Amino acid sequence: MGTVAVENVSVSDEPGFLPDDVPAGDVTLASYEAAAGAYLQQSPPPGLRVQAYLDQIAELVGAGTVLELGSGPGWDAVYLESRGSRVVRTDAVNAFVDLLLAAGHPARLLDVRVDDFGGPYDAVMANAVLLHLSRDHFVDVLGRARHAVAGHGLFSFTLKEGVGGGWSRAKLGLPRHFTYWRERELRSALEANGWQVLSLEHVTGRVEPWLYVLARADGNHGGIVR
Numbered sequence: 001m002g003t004v005a006v007e008n009v010s011v012s013d014e015p016g017f018l019p020d021d022v023p024a025g026d027v028t029l030a031s032y033e034a035a036a037g038a039y040l041q042q043s044p045p046p047g048l049r050v051q052a053y054l055d056q057i058a059e060l061v062g063a064g065t066v067l068e069l070g071s072g073p074g075w076d077a078v079y080l081e082s083r084g085s086r087v088v089r090t091d092a093v094n095a096f097v098d099l100l101l102a103a104g105h106p107a108r109l110l111d112v113r114v115d116d117f118g119g120p121y122d123a124v125m126a127n128a129v130l131l132h133l134s135r136d137h138f139v140d141v142l143g144r145a146r147h148a149v150a151g152h153g154l155f156s157f158t159l160k161e162g163v164g165g166g167w168s169r170a171k172l173g174l175p176r177h178f179t180y181w182r183e184r185e186l187r188s189a190l191e192a193n194g195w196q197v198l199s200l201e202h203v204t205g206r207v208e209p210w211l212y213v214l215a216r217a218d219g220n221h222g223g224i225v226r
């Protein structure tokens with residue numbers, strides 16, 4: 001599997017002092033690897049707003065299969081399964097995959113930047129995950145998710161709303177990089193990569209505003225049709 005090794009990234013360094021050739025995404029993954037326990041402690045099961053979003057997904061997918069990217073602690077997967085959908089759990093961080101396996105859920109390592117998504121699935125879901133990608137990697141994921149869904153499959157994901165990007169030590173006490181998106185650029189990227197936007201909601205967060213997206217494969221690109 002082509003998962004990027006993060007062992008050589010020292011997360012004790014401030015990002016500004018890291019060598020230029022360490023990608024921000026690798027630093028972020030190293031931080032999650034080192035502090036997955038701290039993240040778990042601060043990540044409660046989905047509140048009502050996220051539940052409403054997951055309900056929409058479950059309604060569209062029914063008993064179908066959802067590929068979850070960046071499952072983390074795995075709360076969303078448990079909720080979706082309680083609504084009758086099947087979820088394939090993945091994450092690029094060993095500590096999260098181990099946690100999911102220990103809880104009795106099949107799970108595998110998958111770095112969205114480099115690993116094959118497999119498929120076809122009825123939906124791909126990434127809640128609070130793609131916000132850690134550069135814009136180029138994000139656009140690449142839009143295309144690969146399009147090829148991983150069957151027919152008019154679904155892509156659901158959430159991002160932080162805003163301009164540019166930046167580092168935060170919130171929650172983990174270690175650096176994570178975030179890329180912010182605006183509705184207009186996001187809609188253009190989706191439409192250019194074979195996705196028809198079903199809904200794009202602006203959601204108030206505890207600290208920052210979010211974008212909750214549901215998109216449907218438009219049928220004009222090279223996805224797997226069944």
Ligand SMILES: C[S@@+](CC[C@H](N)C(=O)[O-])C[C@H]1O[C@@H](n2cnc3c(N)ncnc32)[C@H](O)[C@@H]1O
Binds near residue numbers: 111126132
């Ligand atoms: C903010 S957490 C969200 C976790 C979970 N989706 C949730 O909503 O509770 C971000 C997750 O994305 C994962 N992640 C970050 N970069 C990733 C990448 N390149 N490939 C796969 N997962 C990644 C992290 O390991 C972490 O589990």
